[in-house]
Amino acid sequence: MSNENENEDETPEVTENPLRRELPEEVPAAAGEPGPPSAEESGEQPLSGRQRLVKGLWPPRVSRAQLIVAVLLFGLGFGLAVQVASNSDGDSALRGARQEDLVRILDELDSRTQRLEDEKQGLEDQRTELENSSDQAEEARKQTVEKEKQLGILAGTVAAQGPGITLTIDDTKGTVKADMLLDAIQELRAAGAEAIQVNGVRVVASTYLSDSGSGVKVDGNKITQPYRFKVIGKPQDLEPALNIPGGVVQTLEKEQATVTVDRSTKIVVDALRPAERPDYARSSSR
Numbered sequence: 001m002s003n004e005n006e007n008e009d010e011t012p013e014v015t016e017n018p019l020r021r022e023l024p025e026e027v028p029a030a031a032g033e034p035g036p037p038s039a040e041e042s043g044e045q046p047l048s049g050r051q052r053l054v055k056g057l058w059p060p061r062v063s064r065a066q067l068i069v070a071v072l073l074f075g076l077g078f079g080l081a082v083q084v085a086s087n088s089d090g091d092s093a094l095r096g097a098r099q100e101d102l103v104r105i106l107d108e109l110d111s112r113t114q115r116l117e118d119e120k121q122g123l124e125d126q127r128t129e130l131e132n133s134s135d136q137a138e139e140a141r142k143q144t145v146e147k148e149k150q151l152g153i154l155a156g157t158v159a160a161q162g163p164g165i166t167l168t169i170d171d172t173k174g175t176v177k178a179d180m181l182l183d184a185i186q187e188l189r190a191a192g193a194e195a196i197q198v199n200g201v202r203v204v205a206s207t208y209l210s211d212s213g214s215g216v217k218v219d220g221n222k223i224t225q226p227y228r229f230k231v232i233g234k235p236q237d238l239e240p241a242l243n244i245p246g247g248v249v250q251t252l253e254k255e256q257a258t259v260t261v262d263r264s265t266k267i268v269v270d271a272l273r274p275a276e277r278p279d280y281a282r283s284s285s286r
Helices: 001-008 050-055 064-087 089-097 100-133 136-155 178-190 235-240 247-254
Strands: 160-170 195-198 201-203 209-213 217-218 221-222 225-230 257-267
Touching: 100 136, 100 235, 160 178, 160 195, 160 235, 160 247, 178 195, 178 209, 178 217, 178 225, 178 235, 195 257, 225 257, 235 247, 235 257, 247 257
Parallel strands: none
Antiparallel strands: 160 225, 160 257, 195 201, 195 225, 209 217, 217 221
């Protein structure tokens, strides 16, 4: 009996299950047990739709392909911007011009239009005189002589005088080149110059300019600074044409040349060109 009681009092040994040690320390709460506190219970404000969207987009997660596409788009946009800027360079001078400069340019265009209208009217008057003159042969002869003088002035075979300007260019730095002087001649012609003389050389339709050391050659004749242009024409048209924004005067001054334009009521152009007889061309009139 005693042995049986002793056996009943002894507690049986319990062997620990090794699988029980591998279970996680935190076990999800069973049904009916309180779970983790929600955002409202913890005192935190719930996120709105916009906040959740921002949180999902920032910080951005950029892949390599997206980065390459962004770089290509940036290069394309930069190239287009450079092209647009280069195309607008031609208009930048007028866009930045002052109001009085723009008014002067418009006046110059109006003056050119008026000159063409006057020339047209003159030709119509000549035709009317020929048609109405009692002695048409004599009237035709007078007009022919007058036309010969005009053509002689344009060809440089006849001296001329009249109102105009004197353009003087002092180039002490030696930076003024032949193409700059040619631009001045072309601008003067466009403004209505009828006779031009540069340092004793008559400028005609076939005149050419070239660089020659420290000076410039006009039709093979070397001239040196100061370059002096004697121009016959309407001073109110010639001077503004040289002073337009980005024009002849500003271009020469950028080259550190000193430019002066003087108006005069009498300019004498007396440098002459020899009358050249054509080798092959003959008059077709009979």
